[in-house]
Amino acid sequence: MALSRSMRTCLHSGRLALLAILVSSGIVLQILACALYNNWWPMLTVLMYLILPMPLIFFLGSDTSSIMSNGGDSWVNFTKFLTGASIVGSIAIPSILKHAGVIGWGALTMELSSFVVFGVAILWFLQMNGEDEYSGVF
Amino acid sequence: MENLALLWGIIGPGVSGAIFGAGWWFWVDAVVCSAVQVSFLHYLPGIFATLAALMFNCVNKDEIGYDYYSPYGDDSEWRVKLWLFVAYVVSFVCLAGSVGLLVQDALTNKGPSVWTGVAGVLQCVLVLISGLVYWTCHSED
Numbered sequence: 001m002a003l004s005r006s007m008r009t010c011l012h013s014g015r016l017a018l019l020a021i022l023v024s025s026g027i028v029l030q031i032l033a034c035a036l037y038n039n040w041w042p043m044l045t046v047l048m049y050l051i052l053p054m055p056l057i058f059f060l061g062s063d064t065s066s067i068m069s070n071g072g073d074s075w076v077n078f079t080k081f082l083t084g085a086s087i088v089g090s091i092a093i094p095s096i097l098k099h100a101g102v103i104g105w106g107a108l109t110m111e112l113s114s115f116v117v118f119g120v121a122i123l124w125f126l127q128m129n130g131e132d133e134y135s136g137v138f
Numbered sequence: 139m140e141n142l143a144l145l146w147g148i149i150g151p152g153v154s155g156a157i158f159g160a161g162w163w164f165w166v167d168a169v170v171c172s173a174v175q176v177s178f179l180h181y182l183p184g185i186f187a188t189l190a191a192l193m194f195n196c197v198n199k200d201e202i203g204y205d206y207y208s209p210y211g212d213d214s215e216w217r218v219k220l221w222l223f224v225a226y227v228v229s230f231v232c233l234a235g236s237v238g239l240l241v242q243d244a245l246t247n248k249g250p251s252v253w254t255g256v257a258g259v260l261q262c263v264l265v266l267i268s269g270l271v272y273w274t275c276h277s278e279d
Contacts, residue, residue, distance in 0.1 A: 077151040077275060084155025092163035100170045 015128060019121055026117035033103075033110035041102050042111050048090035051124060054079050090115050154268045158191075161264030162249040168250075168257030176250050180258060183236035186228055187262045191269025193225035195276070229266050234255030 003011070030049075036042045058079055094111035097103045165184055169176050197218055240255030 004209070024260075071187045074276075077272075080149075080151035081155035084152035086155075087152075088156045088163060090157030092159065092167070096163065096170055099167055112258035130176065 019128075022117055022124070024122040026114045029110050029114035029117060033107045033114065036110075037104065037107050039103055041097055042094060044097075044106055045093045045111060045115075046088050048086045048093060049118065051082055051086035052090065052118070054082055054086075055108060087133065089117075096135065149276060149278045151272060152273065153210075154272035157264050157271060158268035161187075161268065165261040166262070168254045172250050172254050174248075174250055176254060180239055180250065180254065183232040183239065183258055184261045184265065187232040187236075187265040190225050190229035190232065191265055193228070194222060195269060195273055197222060211268045231260050233259075233266070 011104070030045065032040070033042045058075075091112070094103070094108050098108045162184070181266050236255075236258040239260050240252075243255035244252050
């Protein structure tokens, strides 16, 4: 890495800002999906979004390698289970609402794109955290 | 091949959670979109399948050898085997029950639609598969 230290800090805070923009645009998309159609049913998906980042919240304080490592505590396994279930749930709830005719195609698209945006943000956040540990060695 | 096992240890519980969620959400979809009231009898296979999946995840650490230190002495293998046996019986009865309900729903027009029956079978199968997948992740330790 040939970047100077100040450049690296600038890049890092730039990435954090971009991450914050991603998360807020996800929230905006979610709220728009309800507000534009004056139909507040899609807010149920927010319940799933609360469960989604649980492994991060619980285990980010301790060493992050416990998420990426094999085996591990049985609580880590259970939170991963919850994450998997909530990922499917946040795709399933808008689809069920659409299937039952409660919301339309536009709301469904906005819900799903909000989910994709959140997913990208979380994956990027995890990757950034992994990078931090790496650069600490240098 | 070893890398695959490591990767499975990392994402396995997540995949199991996703399959479990898929199973139950298909059922929720069938109940919500059903034109008639779905009776409690139709909920039973799914509930018992979840119970069975929970049951055979309780015997994770004992592995296939079933040798573990227990206060009951050496001949307590039979408790673990009985537990597993009951779990298997419950899961097979659920599968059979859900398929039977599907056939019944397909034959008559007055009861729930075919989608309810299909969703019931899907729910049972997916929940049981999710339980098995979660069990394999445990044994990776």
